[in-house]
Amino acid sequence: xxxxxxxxxxxxxxxxxxxxxxxxxxxxxxxxxxxxxxxxxxxxxxxxxxxxxxxxxxxxxxxxxxxxxxxxxxxxxxxxxxxxxxxxxxxxxxxxxxxxxxxxxxxxxxxxxxxxxxxxxxxxxxxxxxxxxxxxxxxxxxxxxxxxxxxxxxxxxxxxxxxxxxxxxxxxxxxxxxxxxxxxxxxxxxxxxxxxxx
Ligand SMILES: *[C@@H]1O[C@H](CO)[C@@H](O)[C@H](O)[C@H]1NC(C)=O
Numbered sequence: 565x566x567x568x569x570x571x572x573x574x575x576x577x578x579x580x581x582x583x584x585x586x587x588x589x590x591x592x593x594x595x596x597x598x599x600x601x602x603x604x605x606x607x608x609x610x611x612x613x614x615x616x617x618x619x620x621x622x623x624x625x626x627x628x629x630x631x632x633x634x635x636x637x638x639x640x641x642x643x644x645x646x647x648x649x650x651x652x653x654x655x656x657x658x659x660x661x662x663x664x665x666x667x668x669x670x671x672x673x674x675x676x677x678x679x680x681x682x683x684x685x686x687x688x689x690x691x692x693x694x695x696x697x698x699x700x701x702x703x704x705x706x707x708x709x710x711x712x713x714x715x716x717x718x719x720x721x722x723x724x725x726x727x728x729x730x731x732x733x734x735x736x737x738x739x740x741x742x743x744x745x746x747x748x749x750x751x752x753x754x755x756x757x758x759x760x761x762x
Contacts, residue, residue: 612642661705727756
């Protein structure tokens with residue numbers, strides 16, 4: 565009941581914003597404008613990267629529109645670790661720098677599709693596939709990622725597996741990854757940072 569009420573309210577809100585844009589007497593719509601994506605994210609962290617999202621949480625007018633964007637910054641050597649978006653395909657565009665990027669297809673092939681992208685190159689990432697980017701150039705890199713959802717969601721693989729709270733049992737991990745429990749404990753006690761906090 566509460567959820568459907570909220571959803572209805574959100575839907576009508578977005579529809580009236582859209583109407584007022586088309587009628588355009590207002591000429592300006594709150595919730596459809598987001599400034600500042602020219603500013604680099606702070607990459608001073610162990611992964612050397614930072615995602616700045618502009619999803620429906622940051623830009624309410626995206627609600628029901630089915631699109632969103634994020635800016636990804638990379639220090640030299642910086643990485644956006646293997647992750648997947650359950651609700652969206654992605655297009656990554658390199659604006660500066662050189663990125664080694666890849667994604668892995670599903671079972672049974674698990675085929676790695678990878679490329680080194682330079683400025684101006686675009687990569688499409690199918691919905692749900694596990695993908696990663698690493699800066700292999702000498703300078704910083706910046707790559708906007710656009711999504712076919714206003715809230716694509718993100719699952720960072722290492723965090724989900726070894727940073728799960730409460731932890732997944734040693735026995736499950738030991739069998740799944742064919743490693744001993746000592747290594748499981750080591751991985752589980754590591755710090756799995758989140759650079760894409762959305
Ligand atoms: C970037 O992040 C680091 C680590 O959290 C912090 O020490 C530093 O002050 C930040 N730099 C800027 C410009 O915000």
